[in-house]
Amino acid sequence: MSKIAALGYLVVRGPLEQWKEFGTKVLGAQLVEGADDSTALFRTDDKAFRLVVQDGEPGIDALVALGFAVADSAALDQLVANLTEKGIEVTEDAELAAARRVQRLVKFKDFDGNLIEAHVGQSTSNAPFVSPRGVRFVCGDLGLGHVFMSSTDAPKAAAFYQDLLGFRLSDTIALGEENAIFLHCNPRHHTAAFATFPGAPAALGHLMVEVGSLEDVGRALDLVRSGPFPVTMTIGEHTNDRMTSFYLNTPSGFAIEYGFNGLLVDDATWKVGHYEAPSIWGHHFAGAPEPAAAGGDA
CATH class of the missing domain: 3.10.180.10 (2,3-Dihydroxybiphenyl 1,2-Dioxygenase, domain 1)
Known part of the structure; x- marks a missing residue:
């Protein structure tokens, strides 16, 4: 547990x-x-x-x-x-x-x-949540979302989270010179993931936030196409968590994965898998930046 x-x-x-x-x-x-x-x-x-x-x-x-x-x-x-x-x-x-x-x-x-x-004991607000864009985020007991971390040694980083924090292995994806490792702590497919890229320092690659409809994803994509915050990876569907999403740069420099329909894990029946590619379709780099810089992985 x-x-x-x-x-x-x-x-x-x-x-x-x-x-x-x-x-x-x-x-x-x-x-x-x-x-x-x-x-x-x-x-x-x-x-x-x-x-x-x-x-x-x-x-x-x-x-x-x-x-x-x-x-x-x-x-x-x-x-x-x-x-x-x-x-x-x-x-x-x-x-x-x-x-x-x-x-x-x-x-x-x-x-x-x-x-x-x-x-x-995280505080709950008495005031209702009101999205300026009418968006519903998938949070609650699943938490804010997931983080994808660039690590100096992904297997050792993942082992820390598994051995000391109790995270469980969801699956792996062939990414970079070693596999990217995806871990869950609740039914969300992964709350933390780790990958190592040659020459890349340890850093936050991206934060995933999940919304309640594909329309919410599409409307956000239309907004950023005409705005100052560039898309770093086009819309697509991931192999492991089946999230349909796109990626964009934040003002801080790391990416946001803005997605819909992420897979949930049932530990009683879940079988750990491995994937040779991160996406079933889409998720092409915009301007072809390096994966570690864009944080554009599952």
Whole structure:
């Protein structure tokens, strides 16, 4: 059983005014007030927020923290004990918990040095979620979406998440010199995925957000075609999670996969598979950038 329940939120760094336009007009997320003028928060469901953007320069280091939700305080205590036993430094941070609007929060780093904020008791807003574009996001117990990570050593990075955080293997795809590895912690096909590309540093490749209809995907694609945020990968359908999606650059530099109809995993019947290609159709690179730069993988 996974010690992590879902990707509760994501914290990134980027140009704030551009993100306010991108998050609302393109993604259809709801902008809510941050703690100060240097922070913007975005909602995609009934949670107080799902995405935190801290004002700053775009770049390969745009990822600030992965906010992974844990079921309850007992599970969080057990996670801390297991990590500490393995020699992982873990710190509980009450001040940061208050800022993230959770009851408890501990922080530690994964294999590649990415900061993880494992938390319990994520705040739910009393106000209804209202998308500026009328979009319904598929979140709830499945969490914000998934992250695709460029790693210095994908098998070791995936092993950290499997052995220490309890993620389970969904499948693999031949990608780059080694297989990309896809892991789930709840019924969403994957919440974290890892791949290694020659010369590419460890970084966030893309964040996937899932919407409730193919029409939502199509309308977003029409919007970005005439706007300042470039499409990095054309619309297509993935082999493993069957997501129909396209990819576009964020103001921070990493990509967003904007998708519909992702596969759900039932651990009682799921069989791990392997795929020789990431997509059944489509998903062609726009301008042919390198995969690691565009983050355009499953």
